[in-house]
Amino acid sequence: MSKMPDPTLVADVGAYAAAVDGWCATRPPALAAAVRPIPDYATRVEVMSDLLGALFDAGWSRYGWPETLGGLGGSILHRGAMWQTLAAHGVASMAVFEHLEVLLPTLAALGPTDFVADALPAFLSGRERWAQGFSEPDAGSDLAALRTRAVLDGDAYRITGRKIWTSWAKYGTWCLVLARTGTTESRHRGLTAFVVDLRHPGVEVRAIEQANGTDELAEVTFDDVPVPATRIVGDLDGGWKVAMHILSHERGTYAWFRQCFMYRDLIGHVADGPAVSDRAVGDALCDIAAVAATSGEGLRLHASGATLGPRATITKLLLCEAERSIQDAVLAGNADLALAPLDDTTALLRQEYLFSRIVTVYGGSQQMQLETIAKQLLELP
Numbered sequence: 001m002s003k004m005p006d007p008t009l010v011a012d013v014g015a016y017a018a019a020v021d022g023w024c025a026t027r028p029p030a031l032a033a034a035v036r037p038i039p040d041y042a043t044r045v046e047v048m049s050d051l052l053g054a055l056f057d058a059g060w061s062r063y064g065w066p067e068t069l070g071g072l073g074g075s076i077l078h079r080g081a082m083w084q085t086l087a088a089h090g091v092a093s094m095a096v097f098e099h100l101e102v103l104l105p106t107l108a109a110l111g112p113t114d115f116v117a118d119a120l121p122a123f124l125s126g127r128e129r130w131a132q133g134f135s136e137p138d139a140g141s142d143l144a145a146l147r148t149r150a151v152l153d154g155d156a157y158r159i160t161g162r163k164i165w166t167s168w169a170k171y172g173t174w175c176l177v178l179a180r181t182g183t184t185e186s187r188h189r190g191l192t193a194f195v196v197d198l199r200h201p202g203v204e205v206r207a208i209e210q211a212n213g214t215d216e217l218a219e220v221t222f223d224d225v226p227v228p229a230t231r232i233v234g235d236l237d238g239g240w241k242v243a244m245h246i247l248s249h250e251r252g253t254y255a256w257f258r259q260c261f262m263y264r265d266l267i268g269h270v271a272d273g274p275a276v277s278d279r280a281v282g283d284a285l286c287d288i289a290a291v292a293a294t295s296g297e298g299l300r301l302h303a304s305g306a307t308l309g310p311r312a313t314i315t316k317l318l319l320c321e322a323e324r325s326i327q328d329a330v331l332a333g334n335a336d337l338a339l340a341p342l343d344d345t346t347a348l349l350r351q352e353y354l355f356s357r358i359v360t361v362y363g364g365s366q367q368m369q370l371e372t373i374a375k376q377l378l379e380l381p
């Protein structure tokens, strides 16, 4: 594919989706490798990085991003169509690349522009990966209590602190770190978002093995790590706005991408797996449809320059329901999942089942989402 955008594909998402579908149908080797069940996390990261490289070289993953940042134009609707098509062809998840739809929309919108223009192609092509450093041992639901500090020293900030539950840090190159630039009392008003190089001396990443056997999560410590002031995302002391922008994607539009894979999982299981009751499949399909409807609205709003705002919390709650009901349906058809010999397919099923139990925590716990709905949408006292 040419490095120039095709105006027809930019203007017509249906034509773009058909073109991606045609490419997938030729079964490129990177796609064929990615549709196999791969329970080993490090291997999955490698295989998905290769697939991202192939999608970038073919030009597909560049649609949906502005030309000023190395994209080929179009909107989030293109990205939604690309991942939906990949799922339909058997890709099981975004693996380590969820931040393409959690962090990258915010980086593209709020900068720093020069840095993002360099970083976006590296991320899209699978050469570099990102992590999000918000949570700390004493700051999760109460994120404004975070204590990681950034202190100005010449033309850089020196960052010291400890982050936890940082997804993909072990495999990441860059981390978007929320740090305190104001006083402790300044709470959410004294926070700034920085892009930190995870390879820099003074950064230590300690992987945390989860119950499902993956090492997606990590604890990351920063010991006096210098970060150029040019790597501030948004404004100095404007980190809360950056965090809310990211969370609106993590809770809202990201659900579109996730539900593509959930749908594919469920349909694949019904077709090939042990019998599952019609009732369980029907319930799970309804739950997925609810996620697709609300997150699809989020995509359309985003494409027109608006956002779901606090309504993204409703999408996240629906996503939690759907994740659980699908895995409950799968488990009902595989009562011996906990005991079954671990071939690659069973091992992945077990990973997915256990993951479905913690979906209510990432991006803010279920209780905190309910609180947002009560206060911001229902305006309850």
Ligand SMILES: Cc1cc2nc3c(=O)[nH]c(=O)nc-3n(C[C@H](O)[C@H](O)[C@H](O)COP(=O)(O)OP(=O)(O)OC[C@H]3O[C@@H](n4cnc5c(N)ncnc54)[C@H](O)[C@@H]3O)c2cc1C
Binding pocket: 131, 132, 133, 134, 135, 136, 137, 138, 139, 140, 141, 142, 164, 165, 166, 167, 168, 217, 358, 361, 362, 363, 364, 365, 366, 367, 368, 371
């Ligand atoms: C799979 C996974 C991936 C994650 N990835 C990342 C990541 O990449 N980057 C990152 O920064 N973080 C990440 N997190 C962390 C996640 O954002 C936090 O775990 C979450 O915000 C909850 O914070 P906490 O763990 O400190 O729990 P706490 O805030 O201590 O909450 C514990 C319990 O108390 C409840 N609670 C707390 N305060 C209230 C209140 N005021 N009212 C009612 N109930 C309350 C909570 O709902 C929860 O049930 C991830 C978590 C998981 C599980």
